[in-house]
Amino acid sequence: MFKTLGEDIAAAMARDPAARTKVEIVLLYPGLHAILFHRFAHALWRRGWRLSARWISQFARFLTGIEIHPGAVIGRGFFIDHGMGVVIGETSEIGDDVTIYHGATLGGIAPSVESHAQVAQKRHPTLKDGAIIGSGAQVLGPITIGENARVGANAVVVKDVPPGATVVGIPARVCAGRRVSKEEFVAYGTPTSDLADPLTRSVDNLTEQVASLQARLAQMEKALDEERALPRQAGEKSEPDLKIVTER
Numbered sequence: 001m002f003k004t005l006g007e008d009i010a011a012a013m014a015r016d017p018a019a020r021t022k023v024e025i026v027l028l029y030p031g032l033h034a035i036l037f038h039r040f041a042h043a044l045w046r047r048g049w050r051l052s053a054r055w056i057s058q059f060a061r062f063l064t065g066i067e068i069h070p071g072a073v074i075g076r077g078f079f080i081d082h083g084m085g086v087v088i089g090e091t092s093e094i095g096d097d098v099t100i101y102h103g104a105t106l107g108g109i110a111p112s113v114e115s116h117a118q119v120a121q122k123r124h125p126t127l128k129d130g131a132i133i134g135s136g137a138q139v140l141g142p143i144t145i146g147e148n149a150r151v152g153a154n155a156v157v158v159k160d161v162p163p164g165a166t167v168v169g170i171p172a173r174v175c176a177g178r179r180v181s182k183e184e185f186v187a188y189g190t191p192t193s194d195l196a197d198p199l200t201r202s203v204d205n206l207t208e209q210v211a212s213l214q215a216r217l218a219q220m221e222k223a224l225d226e227e228r229a230l231p232r233q234a235g236e237k238s239e240p241d242l243k244i245v246t247e248r
Contacts, residue, residue, distance in 0.1 A: 004076055008035055011079040015099055030064035031080030037063075041070035072106075074098075075129070082135075089124035091142070098127050101135035101153070109141045128163065 012025045012032060019025055025032055037060035045053040053070035061067045065084040068074075072088050075096040080086055082102035088094075089108045100106075108123030122142040127133070131145045134153035139145065146163030155172040165174045 004039065005036070007076045008032055008078060011077040011097065011099075015079050016081060030066060031083040034060050034064040034066035034068060034080060034083060034086075035074065035078055038068040038070065038072070038074065041068075042072070042074070045070040072124075091122050092124040093126040095127055095129035095131070095147075097130050098132070100133045101137075103136040104133045105138045105140075106133075107138060107140045125157075 009022050009025050009032065012029055013019050013022065019029075037056055041053040041056040041060070044050075044056070050070075057068060057070045066080060066086045068086075068088045069090040069092070071090040072092040072094070074088075074094045075098065077097040078094060079099045080101075081099065085103040086100055087105045087107065088100075089106050091108065092106045094106075106125050106127070110123075124142065125139045126142070126144045127139075128145060128147040128149070130148040131151075132149075133139060133145075133151045134155065136154040137151045137157065138155070139151060139157045141158055143157065143160050145151065145157070145161045146165065148164045149161045150166040151157055151161065151172065152166065152168035152175075154170075155168050156170045157167060157172040159171075161167050161172070162174070167173060168175050
């Protein structure tokens, strides 16, 4: 328990530039307080003390503004930055060294009528080791966010995210750019140097196609002007048939 606590404190020190001392983190960081309450509530949940576990999770929500269902499984080195408005559902599974920012949701889908009674049915996301969920992001359903993947701020993710990928937008799509390694921490899950929005990339492609067509049209007009300037042979019309040129 104390080893896990030390890893959570070390994660906050490593990923938050504003953190100065471990004492400051222990006393003032609601993300750490929320995960401490959760680890205790989760232990009760696993032992069948469901009502007590839910009471502790709701008390933690009142104190921190972070709602973590006691049934969620959370690994080591977990860090919730700022924290207000974070929601983590019952069947969420979170690996080691994961970071979540304020306003993010790990939400579930409604179970089918036939399986509604199956409490353990998987309805919420799985975050693999090193994943980062940006502020306001909504990760919905029993999908998997791969290792070291980044979910940009305010993205809505409804499909699996490959390991090392960065997704942005609504619905979230993999944006252009290199894969991010575990050693490179990306604040808010959104790279600012090599990020290319999918919509912007599509517009750029259309612009390039228009420019290419304009260049080809200019070449054709130049060739036509040169043809008109050549001396005409006997019996040849002085002006080319405009209709034929147009058809060409």
